[in-house]
Amino acid sequence: MNLRAIKRNIPFVATASVCLLLFLFASLRYKGFLKLPYLLGFISDDAYLGIAAIGLTFVILTGGIDLSVGGVIGLTSISLALLVEKHHMNPMYAIPLVLVGGVLFGTLMGCLIHFYLLPPFLVTLAGMFLVRGLAFVFNQESIQLTDQMLGGHSASHSLIVFNSTIKIPLANTSIPGTTLIYFVIFLIALVVAQFTKFGRNVYALGGNEHSAALMGLPVARTKIGVYVISSLCSTLAGIVHLLYNVKGDPTSGTGLELDAIAAVVIGGTLLSGGVGYIAGTIIGVLILSIIQAIINFEGSLNSWWTRIAIGMLLLLFILLQKLIQAKKFKTAGTFQKT
Amino acid sequence: MADATALLQLRGISKGFPGVKALSDVQLTIRRGEIHSLMGENGAGKSTLIKVLTGVYRRDGGEILLNGTSIDARSPEEAQRLGISTVYQEVNLIPHLSVAENICLGRQTTTLGFLKWKEIRQRAEKALARLGIEIDVTETVSNYSIAIQQLVAIARALDIDAKVLILDEPTSSLDEKEVEALFTVLRKLKAEGLGIVFVTHFLDQVYAVSDRITVLRNGTYVGEYEAALLPRLQLISKMMGKELSELEMKAADRVATKAGVTPFLKLKQVGRKGSLKPLDLEIAAGEIVGLSGLLGSGRTETARIVFGLDRADCGELQLDGKAISITSPRQASGLKFGFCPEDRKVQAIIPNLSVRENIVLALQANRGWMGYVSRPTQIQLADKFIKALNIKTPNPEQPIRLLSGGNQQKVILARWLASNPRLLILDEPTRGIDVGAKLEIEKLMAQLTGEGMAILFISSDLEETVRNSHRVVVLRDRQKVCELRGEEISEKNIMHAIAASDSDQ
Ligand SMILES: Nc1ncnc2c1ncn2[C@@H]1O[C@H](COP(=O)(O)OP(=O)(O)OP(=O)(O)O)[C@@H](O)[C@H]1O
Ligand SMILES: [Mg+2]
Numbered sequence: 041m042n043l044r045a046i047k048r049n050i051p052f053v054a055t056a057s058v059c060l061l062l063f064l065f066a067s068l069r070y071k072g073f074l075k076l077p078y079l080l081g082f083i084s085d086d087a088y089l090g091i092a093a094i095g096l097t098f099v100i101l102t103g104g105i106d107l108s109v110g111g112v113i114g115l116t117s118i119s120l121a122l123l124v125e126k127h128h129m130n131p132m133y134a135i136p137l138v139l140v141g142g143v144l145f146g147t148l149m150g151c152l153i154h155f156y157l158l159p160p161f162l163v164t165l166a167g168m169f170l171v172r173g174l175a176f177v178f179n180q181e182s183i184q185l186t187d188q189m190l191g192g193h194s195a196s197h198s199l200i201v202f203n204s205t206i207k208i209p210l211a212n213t214s215i216p217g218t219t220l221i222y223f224v225i226f227l228i229a230l231v232v233a234q235f236t237k238f239g240r241n242v243y244a245l246g247g248n249e250h251s252a253a254l255m256g257l258p259v260a261r262t263k264i265g266v267y268v269i270s271s272l273c274s275t276l277a278g279i280v281h282l283l284y285n286v287k288g289d290p291t292s293g294t295g296l297e298l299d300a301i302a303a304v305v306i307g308g309t310l311l312s313g314g315v316g317y318i319a320g321t322i323i324g325v326l327i328l329s330i331i332q333a334i335i336n337f338e339g340s341l342n343s344w345w346t347r348i349a350i351g352m353l354l355l356l357f358i359l360l361q362k363l364i365q366a367k368k369f370k371t372a373g374t375f376q377k378t
Numbered sequence: 379m380a381d382a383t384a385l386l387q388l389r390g391i392s393k394g395f396p397g398v399k400a401l402s403d404v405q406l407t408i409r410r411g412e413i414h415s416l417m418g419e420n421g422a423g424k425s426t427l428i429k430v431l432t433g434v435y436r437r438d439g440g441e442i443l444l445n446g447t448s449i450d451a452r453s454p455e456e457a458q459r460l461g462i463s464t465v466y467q468e469v470n471l472i473p474h475l476s477v478a479e480n481i482c483l484g485r486q487t488t489t490l491g492f493l494k495w496k497e498i499r500q501r502a503e504k505a506l507a508r509l510g511i512e513i514d515v516t517e518t519v520s521n522y523s524i525a526i527q528q529l530v531a532i533a534r535a536l537d538i539d540a541k542v543l544i545l546d547e548p549t550s551s552l553d554e555k556e557v558e559a560l561f562t563v564l565r566k567l568k569a570e571g572l573g574i575v576f577v578t579h580f581l582d583q584v585y586a587v588s589d590r591i592t593v594l595r596n597g598t599y600v601g602e603y604e605a606a607l608l609p610r611l612q613l614i615s616k617m618m619g620k621e622l623s624e625l626e627m628k629a630a631d632r633v634a635t636k637a638g639v640t641p642f643l644k645l646k647q648v649g650r651k652g653s654l655k656p657l658d659l660e661i662a663a664g665e666i667v668g669l670s671g672l673l674g675s676g677r678t679e680t681a682r683i684v685f686g687l688d689r690a691d692c693g694e695l696q697l698d699g700k701a702i703s704i705t706s707p708r709q710a711s712g713l714k715f716g717f718c719p720e721d722r723k724v725q726a727i728i729p730n731l732s733v734r735e736n737i738v739l740a741l742q743a744n745r746g747w748m749g750y751v752s753r754p755t756q757i758q759l760a761d762k763f764i765k766a767l768n769i770k771t772p773n774p775e776q777p778i779r780l781l782s783g784g785n786q787q788k789v790i791l792a793r794w795l796a797s798n799p800r801l802l803i804l805d806e807p808t809r810g811i812d813v814g815a816k817l818e819i820e821k822l823m824a825q826l827t828g829e830g831m832a833i834l835f836i837s838s839d840l841e842e843t844v845r846n847s848h849r850v851v852v853l854r855d856r857q858k859v860c861e862l863r864g865e866e867i868s869e870k871n872i873m874h875a876i877a878a879s880d881s882d883q
Contacts, residue, residue, distance in 0.1 A: 235492045237484065240475075244483055247472035254434065254470040255534070256458040257484045314474045 051308030052320050054360055058306075058353070059323045062330045070337040077213040082329045084215075087222035087284065088113065088277040088293075090325040093300040093307075094229045095273025097321045098266040100304050101233075102245045103313025104153065104160040106267065109274040109300055111171035112142060113293030116278025118175045121183040121288020125196050139275055145171070146271025150264030164267075168297065175290035182289035185282075202283045218280045225276065229318045242266060246313025302350055303328055306357050327353070383409045384443070385573040386431075386462075386542050391440035393423075393430050395780065397772040400426040404440075404599045406592050408542060408573035413564060415584045415605070416577045418594035419617055419812040420784030421770030424577050425467050427594070428546055432457040432464050444541070455484075463540035465531050467547050467577075467783045473520035478502035480519050481534045505533040510559035524720065525551045525673055532560060536567075543567060544575040547783065549583060550810045551720075553673040553838065561587050579784070579812050581610055595619050618814050641665075642832070643801060645684070648693030653679040656693050657858035659851060661801065666823065666833045668847030670840065670872050676856035677836045678720060681803045684834065685717040686710040711744060716799035718791060720806045720836075727786055729779035733771050734760035736778045736789050740797035763792035766822055768815050784810050795822065802826075803834045808842060820846055840869045852876060 067074040092109045099106045116138050123134040145167070152163050185196040206217030233239040241262040244252045253259045274293075281292050307324030309316025331349045335341050386408040393401040401423045408414050416424050430437045433451030442449050444460060451457035454464065471480045481502040487494045502515040509529055513522065519530060528551045535543060543564075549557050564574055564587060578584060584591065584605070591608060593600040593616045600616050608616075641660035649656035654676050661667050669677040682688045684695075686704035694701050697713065704710050707717070728736060738756045745751065751759075760774040767788040771781055778789055791807055804823075808816045823846060827833060837843050843850060850862045852875040860875045862868075 231492070235495075237486055237488065237491075237493070240479060240483060240486070240493070243475060244472045244479075247474045248470075251470035251472055254454050254464075254466050254468075255472075255483060256453075256455040258455055259453075314472070 049308075049317075051310075051315070051357070051361060052317055054357070055306060055308045055320050055323050055327070059327050059330070062327060062334070066330055066334050066337070070334075073333065073337065076211050078333075080210075080213060080215060080219070082333050083222075083326070084219040084284070086325055086329045087219050088281040089296060089299055089303065089328070090222050090322060091225050091277040091280060092274045092293075092296060093303045093321050093325055094225060094318060095270035095277075096297075096300045097229075097304050097307070097309055097316060097318055098233070098242055099160070099270045100246075100301075100309050100311060101242050101313055101316050102263060102266050103249070103311075104263075104266065105164060105301070105311075106149075106270045107161065107164040107297045108145075108149065108167035108171055109270065109277070110293035110296035110298075111168040111175070112145065112271055112274035113278040113281055113296060114290050115171040115175040115178075116142065116275045117282045117292045118179050118183065118288045118290040120279060120282055121185060122179055124199060125183050125185055125288070131198050135279060138279065139272065142271045142275030143268055146268035147264060149271070150267035153267065154260055154263045172290075172294075179288075179290060182287050182291070185286045185288070199283060200286055216284070218284045221276070221280055225273065226318070226322055233318045238262065238265060243314055246315075248314070299328060299350075302354050306353055308357075310361060385410045385445065387441075387443040388427070388431060389441045389443070391427065391430060391442075392438045393426055393435060394438055397776070399597055401430065401597045404594060404597070406575075406599075407602065408575060409590075410573055411568050411571045412589040413568055413574045413576055413587050415588040415591045416575055416594065417584065417591055417613065417617055419770075419814060420788070420810075421596075421782040422594040422617070423597040424594060425546055425782060426597075428464065428466070428544055428575070428577070432462055432544070434466075458484075458538065458540075461539070461541035462544065463535045463538045463542070464544040465535045465546060465548050469524070469527050469531050471519050471527055471531055471534075474518060476516050477506075477513065477519050477522070477530055478515035480530055481505050481515075481537055483534075485538065501537070502533070505537045506530070508536065508563055509533055509556070511556075523551075523674070525553065525556065528552060529556060529560075536563060540572065542573045542575070546577045547579070547810055548576075549578055549580065557583060579810060581613070581813070584613075585610070593617055614813055617812070642698050643684075644696040646694045646696065648683060648690045648695060650679070650683060650688055650691050653688065653856060654683065655857040657853075659858075661832050661834060663800070663830045663832050664827045665848050666827055666835050666846055668843040668850040668867075669834065669836045669853060670843050670850050671853035671876060673838065674856075675853040675876075676858075677853055678805055679856065680853070681717065681805055681834060681836060684710075684801075685715055685803060687717075711740075714744070714800040715803070716740060716794040716797050716801070717803045718794045718805060718807060720809075727778050727790060730777050732775045733764070733769065733778055733781070733789055734774040737763055737792045737796055740793045744797055759796050763789075763796060767792055767818055784812060784815070787811055788815060791819065795826065799831065801832045801834065803836070805836045806838065807835075808837065808839070816842070840872055843872065844869055854878075 072078055092113065096106055096109055120134055120138050123129040123137070124131055149163050149167050152158050153160050185200050187197055187200055203216040203218055206220065207214040208220065233242070241252070241257050244255070244257055245259060245262050249259065278293065282288055303324035304321050305311060306327055307316070307320030307322070309320060328350060332346050335343060335346050335349070384407050388404065388406040391401055391404045404423065404427060406416070406427065416427070418424050426435065429435045431442060433453045433456055449460055451460060457464065472483070478499045482498045487497040487501065499515055506513065506515070506529070509532065511526070511529055513526065519527060528548060532545070532548050535545070549560065552560070568574060576588065588605040590602060591605050591613065592602045593613070595617060641662040643661050645657065645659040647656040647658060657680070659680065669680060671677050679688070683690050684704070686706045686709055689705060695704060696702070704713070728739070734756055737760050738751050742751050757774065763769065764771065764774060769788045769792070770785050778786055781789065787810055794802055808819055811819065823833060835843065835846060844867055847867060848863070850867050850872060852859050852862065852872055854876055859878070862871055
């Protein structure tokens, strides 16, 4: 990257540097940190957060917000467990079924937001209550996937063994299948954002919706599309959560939307839309994971310190964004008297 | 009235907004291979007609025929697909994205659905080269001047295979050379059989390129004329709906007569590395000092330093004989300076505030929260300026974003005039404003300076500069080249100073 490219991407560069610093700090200070199994471990633990945050990044890039991601994870996790464990449905059908459900839910929210000009915050807040409520209506308790054979086969079996069958051996450890799903989704999102018309329209929409419409860009399709992507990603995150924990739980993903928003913002995406990177979000998630790890290593610290650290970091990044915008404002020769 | 050569026909178009009948029974016929100017005062309905045609607004009534078949675009996207390419009046670009992306967005070159960035960049470079500009297309578009942004928007519209090209005030920020390059392209497209709709308030440009002229007034159709057969004054009176005698035009000649006395603001060898070479400048109460020069010659840079938007890094500023340094616009406002910036169209309006609120904004800011401007005073002020500048709005409480482009500018101008500053910097105040209103603004400037206000007047229009200034400072290449006063002020002398090569200074 040359100097100008760096200057243009200050938020991203700042995120990457913070991540690197935290990483260096942790690896110098804690002995167990710089071990491959450990590193892979905390990436895998947060894979579902990462997947949800990737979907959310698209929404935030258009200047919108999606508060329903955590709820969708909970609903997905419990309904998939129900279908497979209690109704003995073949995962080959159950998984596409919940994915279709996620797409429909995203379409519904997107349409409400676009056609009825409702604020995304409220629509997705309502959506969050709806899906979380449904999750508890479906089942109040968590459902452990069991490997019992019923009539010679178990529907749950393939879910339970997913992470032990699909994995890539690496040194003396291995990457679980769910983490691979995370990587694949990350790569697809990168390509969609940078190398498709849809992706660029997302940026345009966030940059200036009025202009985007006058430029003849498909505003409706793009706007509804990002909510579909977000719901689809959080459904996938719910599936990953189930596979990873071998347990369906209506409470899973509670409050996750806030972590996801934090990761996206720390990753350098402006809440006002138009600026940001998918890669930034991944780094944002990584930063959250490292902070969590550091606090775990510290031992003496209450785990709630993670929250405080994230809060401080978030504040720092918002201030940074403000600063950059103010500076842009000045150099662009603009002047607004208020 | 089926015209065989007609490419695009609009018949009986009407469109109303709450409280405003923007268009009633308007017609427009564009033939293949012609450049057609759409003329009218600010608020006449030109932009609305274009937006109805391109599906931004739904029409209330009327018919649109393209190649003889009825069309009904529901969005700009659809209009583009039908072969209608448009540059709207408000420059529409995505500020954070690169120049190349802004030109190609929505129709990027792809293989298997994946963007080919290299080809996109080359295509953008080519599109700009047609207009004679060479810039780094990977740079963010908002880092370029308004003029370049306008050219980028035009390049975008030219980059598409269109049957009809619509340009709504595309030249408002361009200099002569850029306008000429645009006209060359337009003539070529015309020869290829395109129908081109052109909207501008620059009469010279209208006559330079148009074949026909359609005039609108107050949302109604006045007539269609051959450009060659419609004298300028007649065009103006058709637009205004009243005879504007030659005499009146003459009377506006040289509004400025008496010069100021002792200067209260002095710039002594003030400069800024990279943007302005050190220069001297003085201005007295009641004086209009014109800053003349090409775009990028340092006019705006001078204004920005005086107003504290940029910091001078050498020289001395004296106010009332005392050396001061102006470090921020806020401080400058405190000194009773006002600055009406060039790109006010985008920057300075608060879209959801009413016309009245937008007008009193600067005055209120100057007084601080303690000196609340009472509502009756506000209404009085608003009424005064709405009348003085002929601002077309159903009432003072209309949100400013619903006004026509030219009328929004008049409101911003009114804001600064109302704040009654000691020194007012006007950067291209009459751009995008119709002929009638221009004369009103000039009269108002003369009146205000008569009451003691000093005005630093920046304009690309030489005629206007000559007519209004007591003194003219000519800049070239970010450097002051000369100062003209009294009888020396003439278009010829200014042009001479601008054009003179460095050797014969
Ligand atoms: N969205 C809107 N809502 C209400 N009124 C509107 C709206 N858009 C335009 N108008 C009104 O319609 C009239 C015509 O406006 P229009 O923008 O077409 O004028 P114009 O001829 O383009 O003028 P200008 O030369 O200033 O650009 C104006 O009186 C304006 O206030
Ligand atoms: Mg207009």
